[in-house]
Amino acid sequence: MTIRTPSRSIFRPQHGISQEILRENKRLIERIDRRNVLRGALSLGALTLLTGCDVSENDQVQTFLRAVSTWNDKVQSLIFRPNHLAPTYSESQVVKPPRFNASYDPQDVKPVDGASWKLELSGRIENKKPWTIKDIYALPEQELIIRHICVEGWDYIGQWSGPNLRAFLERIGADLSAKYIAFRCADGYTESIDMPSALHPQTILATKYAKEPITDPFGFPLRLRTSTKLGFKNPKWLVSMEVTDVFPETYYSKQGFNWFSGI
Amino acid sequence: MTHELKKLHPTPIRIMHWTNAVAMFIMIGSGWKIYNDEVIFGWLHFPDFLTIGKWAQYGLQWHFFGMWIIVLNGLAYVCYGIATGRFRRMLFPIRWHELIATIHDALRLRLSHDDPTRYNTVQKLLYVGVICVGILTVISGLAIWKPVQFSELLALFGSFQNARLVHFLCMSAIVLFVAVHVTLALLVPRTLVSMITGGPTVDPAPHVHSLEPIESTP
Numbered sequence: 074m075t076i077r078t079p080s081r082s083i084f085r086p087q088h089g090i091s092q093e094i095l096r097e098n099k100r101l102i103e104r105i106d107r108r109n110v111l112r113g114a115l116s117l118g119a120l121t122l123l124t125g126c127d128v129s130e131n132d133q134v135q136t137f138l139r140a141v142s143t144w145n146d147k148v149q150s151l152i153f154r155p156n157h158l159a160p161t162y163s164e165s166q167v168v169k170p171p172r173f174n175a176s177y178d179p180q181d182v183k184p185v186d187g188a189s190w191k192l193e194l195s196g197r198i199e200n201k202k203p204w205t206i207k208d209i210y211a212l213p214e215q216e217l218i219i220r221h222i223c224v225e226g227w228d229y230i231g232q233w234s235g236p237n238l239r240a241f242l243e244r245i246g247a248d249l250s251a252k253y254i255a256f257r258c259a260d261g262y263t264e265s266i267d268m269p270s271a272l273h274p275q276t277i278l279a280t281k282y283a284k285e286p287i288t289d290p291f292g293f294p295l296r297l298r299t300s301t302k303l304g305f306k307n308p309k310w311l312v313s314m315e316v317t318d319v320f321p322e323t324y325y326s327k328q329g330f331n332w333f334s335g336i
Numbered sequence: 337m338t339h340e341l342k343k344l345h346p347t348p349i350r351i352m353h354w355t356n357a358v359a360m361f362i363m364i365g366s367g368w369k370i371y372n373d374e375v376i377f378g379w380l381h382f383p384d385f386l387t388i389g390k391w392a393q394y395g396l397q398w399h400f401f402g403m404w405i406i407v408l409n410g411l412a413y414v415c416y417g418i419a420t421g422r423f424r425r426m427l428f429p430i431r432w433h434e435l436i437a438t439i440h441d442a443l444r445l446r447l448s449h450d451d452p453t454r455y456n457t458v459q460k461l462l463y464v465g466v467i468c469v470g471i472l473t474v475i476s477g478l479a480i481w482k483p484v485q486f487s488e489l490l491a492l493f494g495s496f497q498n499a500r501l502v503h504f505l506c507m508s509a510i511v512l513f514v515a516v517h518v519t520l521a522l523l524v525p526r527t528l529v530s531m532i533t534g535g536p537t538v539d540p541a542p543h544v545h546s547l548e549p550i551e552s553t554p
């Protein structure tokens with residue numbers, strides 16, 4: 074039995090290691106205090122862990138953050154360009170069916186009965202007679218092929234058509250100098266938009282998607298569709314519309330989402 | 337000509353540095369929260385303990401609060417850097433042959449830390465680079481925030497999702513920078529101390545570059 078003699082590694086220096094580099098950088102190496110580095114790294118780590126317990130829900134913090142959000146509403150209404158059109162797209166780019174967005178799953182959508190459905194009107198409107206599907210379908214249609222952008226960050230191109238909201242407001246004798254339009258939906262959802270956004274040329278009451286009546290998950294029989302707001306500002310299954318000067322809080326603004334949410 | 341003596345990091349620089357540090361912390365933490373709701377890469381979700389805001393709306397609230405601090409502070413910093421000549425003095429000129437020499441020195445562990453008032457070429461490049469990335473982060477952020485009102489800006493990026501990707505990549509570059517920056521500051525702690533105390537007193541007059549090739553006389 075032979076005992077193997079390990080051969081000398083070819084990577085091993087022939088004449089020992091030069092200590093020159095160490096001598097030259099002695100001052101620098103002395104300064105690297107491992108304990109200090111570790112301590113620093115640990116404090117930094119601890120700082121990031123602080124976010125684990127959320128300070129956002131603290132009343133004072135929430136009051137402050139919501140005040141900033143209200144300030145951001147004002148800034149957004151100043152930035153808003155009333156006649157600047159959002160980019161439009163070709164029919165070949167339209168996604169069918171549209172992407173579903175709601176606070177619940179599509180299978181939980183309760184379909185609206187079109188035959189008994191009515192759109193109720195209230196607030197600063199001259200003619201508050203409720204509208205039926207037939208009445209709405211009899212109005213001239215406008216088609217929009219626009220990008221839907223969700224607050225979460227996803228987007229798709231959709232093809233929507235229905236009466237222009239500005240034309241509709243004029244027809245019912247709404248006071249266009251009022252501040253807000255508030256909507257209520259069949260599922261209890263509430264939404265409201267500022268008057269300038271309501272009067273934007275690309276804001277419609279949509280009845281159709283890709284030239285067919287909107288299907289149940291996407292707002293049958295009537296929904297709002299505007300090119301200048303995030304997805305959640307486009308309520309589906311509308312049952313009432315109010316023209317008002319009193320700020321109407323909404324389903325999502327009550328939870329702390331930014332109210333204006335323009336894009 | 338009077339040679340006024342100043343500290344390495346004048347008070348405005350120190351205030352803006354730490355304001356920026358806090359704002360970055362808010363923007364990155366809340367940005368990760370927002371990212372998680374619609375990830376760009378299926379394999380990448382940020383763990384909850386690294387994000388700011390328990391629910392989506394809180395993350396959004398922090399992000400759209402932090403944006404004011406980071407933009408106003410950043411504007412003040414850029415104006416200050418240009419108006420006082422600090423950028424010109426500290427970050428320029430960036431010379432190619434010096435870059436190679438610095439990398440060479442760094443690899444042989446021969447980097448000099450003796451003069452903290454002068455940045456080496458790698459530092460200059462990184463600082464100029466991260467300022468440019470910061471500006472691109474704000475531009476891509478504005479394009480995502482207002483893709484219709486600023487549709488001209490969005491057009492620079494091609495599409496909404498491209499702008500999101502650019503915004504994300506800018507964040508990644510900044511996080512990398514911060515990791516290196518913090519590690520080096522901890523390795524040479526007196527740089528960290530001088531960002532609090534102001535550091536050594538320096539002569540603000542432009543230095544004569546010692547790394548200039550010296551003409552040899554016969």
